[in-house]
Amino acid sequence: MSWLRVSNAGLAGLLVLSAGASAIAGAPFQLRDFCPPGFELTDGNRCELRTLYQNYESLRYAGVGGPKTGLPAARDGFSPQQIDLGRYLFFDPLLSADGSVACASCHHPELGFSDGRARSVGLDGAEVSRAAPSLWNVAFLQSFFWDGRAASLEQQMQGPLYDAKEMGNDPAKLLADIGGNDTYRRLFRDAFPGSQGPPTLDMIYTALAAFQATLISLNSRYDQYAHGYHDALSDAEKAGMNVFRSFVARCAECHTPPLFTNQQIAVIGVRDPDGVPFDAGAEAVTGNPGLRGGFKVPSLRNIEKTSPYMHSGTFATLRDAVEFYTLGRGHAIPEDEKDRMTVHWHIWEPDLSADELDRLVDFLATLTDERFKPQIPNVVPSGLMPIGTVPEALAPRMGKH
Numbered sequence: 389m390s391w392l393r394v395s396n397a398g399l400a401g402l403l404v405l406s407a408g409a410s411a412i413a414g415a416p417f418q419l420r421d422f423c424p425p426g427f428e429l430t431d432g433n434r435c436e437l438r439t440l441y442q443n444y445e446s447l448r449y450a451g452v453g454g455p456k457t458g459l460p461a462a463r464d465g466f467s468p469q470q471i472d473l474g475r476y477l478f479f480d481p482l483l484s485a486d487g488s489v490a491c492a493s494c495h496h497p498e499l500g501f502s503d504g505r506a507r508s509v510g511l512d513g514a515e516v517s518r519a520a521p522s523l524w525n526v527a528f529l530q531s532f533f534w535d536g537r538a539a540s541l542e543q544q545m546q547g548p549l550y551d552a553k554e555m556g557n558d559p560a561k562l563l564a565d566i567g568g569n570d571t572y573r574r575l576f577r578d579a580f581p582g583s584q585g586p587p588t589l590d591m592i593y594t595a596l597a598a599f600q601a602t603l604i605s606l607n608s609r610y611d612q613y614a615h616g617y618h619d620a621l622s623d624a625e626k627a628g629m630n631v632f633r634s635f636v637a638r639c640a641e642c643h644t645p646p647l648f649t650n651q652q653i654a655v656i657g658v659r660d661p662d663g664v665p666f667d668a669g670a671e672a673v674t675g676n677p678g679l680r681g682g683f684k685v686p687s688l689r690n691i692e693k694t695s696p697y698m699h700s701g702t703f704a705t706l707r708d709a710v711e712f713y714t715l716g717r718g719h720a721i722p723e724d725e726k727d728r729m730t731v732h733w734h735i736w737e738p739d740l741s742a743d744e745l746d747r748l749v750d751f752l753a754t755l756t757d758e759r760f761k762p763q764i765p766n767v768v769p770s771g772l773m774p775i776g777t778v779p780e781a782l783a784p785r786m787g788k789h
Contacts, residue, residue: 417476417571417769419469419578424602425760427464434465437527439606440615441646455614457645462527463541466598469579474599475762476575477592482565482770483549485556486511490775491596494520494548497761497776500693501603506661506701510554517667519701524689527601530651534683534699537673541597542590559589566592571769599762605689606646608757614646621754628751631744637713639748641734648688648755654732655682658698658712659720666725667700681721681729692753710748714740 423435430436444458477483481490494508495501501523503509508520518534526532532544548554549562566572567586576587579595610629612620621629632639644650653670655678660667670679683699691697696704703709712720718731740748764776 417575419575420472421468423468424471424762426604426606427602429468433467433469435468435471435602437462437464437604439604440611441606455645459646460528460530462604463597463601464527466594466601467579469575470595470598471602472599473575473579474595474597476765476768477596478599479765479774479776480768480770481772481775482569482768483555483557483562484511485558485561487770487772489555491545491548492764492775494554495523497758497764500524500690502694504695506696507664508554510548510551511556514553516551516553518699519696521684521686522690522694523600523603524605525647525687526603528647531684535670535673536653536684541600542593545593545596562592563587563589565770569769575769602760603762604760605757607759608689608755610751610754611646611757613754622750624747624750625754626751628747628749629754631740631748632751636738637740637744637748638734638736638738639713642685642732643688649685652685653679653682654685654734655679655730656713656735657681657718657721657729657731658700658702659722660700661702664700666722669699677728678730681725682732688752689755690758692756693758706749706752707745710740710745710752714738714745 423429426437426439427435428438439459441457441459444456478491478495481487481493483490489510493510494503496503502520506519507515507517509515521534526541530539532538532541533547538544538547549557550559563586566576573586576591576595577583580591583591609620609625613629631637632643642650642652642654655669666681668680670682670684671677692706695706696702697706697709703712713735714737717736718726718729721729721731765774768774
C-alpha cells in the first residue's frame, strides 16, 4: 500500500532535498525520450496511441454493448518529454499551496487512480464534497468532473489546483514555485523546445494533460474476449456479461463498451450519505432542472479497484452498487426531492436474482487492467517527498474501503 499525503507543511519542509537531487546519486533529472507502453513514437516526436479497438470502424455497427465496438477519438500526440514532465508534476506536492498535496493524493495509481474515500481530502484534512473519479482512459472523455462542468483536461485540473479545500494554490504562486526551481526550468525547456523564458501556466497544464492522457486501460480479460479469445472469461463471467448486455438489466445502455461509459449525465437517484446535504449535481452547472441530482456516467474500467462507489461514495462494495438498480426506480430519493427529480428512463426495476447480481460482479472484475500503470518517481524536482513514497512512519496510511 502506498501513502497519499504528507501530513503537514512542516513535515514537507523537513523532507526537502537539494534542488535537482536524484535517486541515482549525483545524476541530474533527464526526461524520457521514448513513449509509454501502448504508444508509438511517430514523426515529429509524437506519441500516438495504438490499440486493437482502432480496427473497429464505428460505434454504430455492433449495437449497444457489442464487443467489437470502436472507440471515440483519444487525445494523444504529446512528446515523450512532455509526458514524462507531467509525470513528475503529477506526483510533486510542490503544486499545492503548502507542499503537502499532489494530484496523486486523490488519484493514486495503487487505488485505481482514485483515493479509496467517499469524499476526498485536501489541505489540512479538509473534506471536499464528492469522491475522486478514476483517471483511467481520461484521454477519451469529452467532459470532466462528476457534474461535467469542464470541457478539457486542462480546464479540469485548474479546479483542484486552485480550490481552497483541495490544493489551495493560485496561479501566481504556482508559477513562482515552478519557475523558481532550476531543475524544473531546465526540464520545461527540454519538453517545450523553442520556448522562451520561464514555464508558463499553459505549459504546466499541457504537461499534466500529456501524462494523464497516457493512462490507458484496454487490455483486460474482457478485452481479450472482445478481440476473439473467448477462453479469457469463465462461464460465470460470461453469464454476468450476458446479464450486463441484456435488455432486462440494460447496464450497457449507459456503461457502453469499450469505454463502459456513454459519457452522458444520468439521474439515477442515489442517496447522499447521512448528514451530507443534497447534491444537485449537473443542475447546479447547467441550470437545467431535468438534471437535478444528475451526474456523469462513470467508466467501469478497473472498477473493482475504486471503491467506494458513486459520486458520494455511498456503496462500499460492487455488490451493493449493482443491487441498488434492482431495488425499485427512485427508491432512494429523499421524500422532499421526489417531485423535483426526473429519474433517467433506463433506470427501472429489472428484478434481478441474487445469482444474476453475483454474476454481474464477476463480470465487472474482468474489466481490471493495470498493465500500463506508470512508475511513481522516487524523487521529484522540487526535492519534496513525492506522493506515493512517503514512509509509513511519516504519513497516515490510506486504507481501502
